[in-house]
Amino acid sequence: MNHSTTILFVPGAWHNPDCYDPVVSRLEAVNYKTEKVHLPTVGPSTHYLNFDEDVAQIRRQIKHAVNAGQEVVVVVHSYGGLPSNEAIKGLDINTRQKMGLTGGVTHLFFCCSFVIAEGQSLISAFGGNDLPWFRVADDKLEVNVADPDKVFYNDCDDVQVEHAVASLRPHSYQSFHSVCTYAAWKHIPSTYLYCLQDAAIPLAVQKMMVEGTAKGFGMGTETVDASHSPFISQPDELTSAIRRAAGESI
Structure with missing residues (x-):
């Protein structure tokens, strides 16, 4: 490996990034460097009104790696795909090479994540309705999960x-209404991991995003027979898929 x-x-x-530990x-x-992002919108003392703090935190950590000359594979889960796409803008390896800089984001790996076009939010992309398993507070600031x-x-x-349910924290609901302005998957190689047993984002919706929203941009796909949380139930398969996204032939 590199x-x-x-x-x-x-x-x-709702998730702490330690959920990825079996994969990490x-x-x-096998000697990869890894970094984990704690999203500010997960379990905050005061709820945020957009995803801007998430974008800023992800961007800080990407910058730290690319400024050290690292090639970065960004692995995103579920909602995490939205602020991550925003955060990657200008930090992809092609843009940085044109500026005479080393390092940059080389691949975006969607682990049963949302693929959202510019001008849409997570909520608007699905018709403006909350997903059926959202439990939104009356003040529209907090959202939790029914039957996680x-x-x-x-x-x-x-x-x-x-263990996983005990680790979940309330999430800032308004982050789901933040409008995406940059689709990194249009500009860098990307992979989508189809999860066949996903009850949060059903396979039909996953395919709609890859074959509809991302049509024509060459997004690669991998498939695993797993729920919405393959990092827990299928860590070997997820690890292998990430290593392939990083350029290994395994």
Whole structure:
């Protein structure tokens, strides 16, 4: 593997990035550098009104890696794809090479994440309606998950489910209404991981985003027989897919 590659992990809503640890440990065992992003909108003391702080945090961590000359593969889960696309603008390797700089984002890996076009928010992209498993507070500032064991972890064992559910935190609901202004997947190589048992973003919706929203941009695909949380239930398969996205022939 290439020691100049950093894998940056961005979690979805409600999640601590430590959820990726089974994959992180496998990548570090074959000498990849890894970084994890804690999203400010997850469990804040005061809820945010947009995704700007998430974008800024992801961008800071990408910049730190690329300024050290690293090639960066950004792995995004669920909601995490939205602020990550924004954060990548101007930090892809092609743009930086044109400026005479080394390092840059080389690949964007969607782990059952949302692929959203410019001008849309997560909510508007799906007709302006909340997903059926959202539980939104009356003041529209906080959102939680109904039945996360069934929505996120339907192929995990009881111990995994208990630990994962206990780790979830309230999320800033208004971040779901932030409008995307940059689609990094139009500008850098990208991979979408289809998760066949995903109860949060059903396979039909995953395919609609890849074959509809991203049509014509050459997004690659991988498939795993997993729930919305393959980093817990199928870490070997997810690790291999990420290594292929990083350029390995495995």
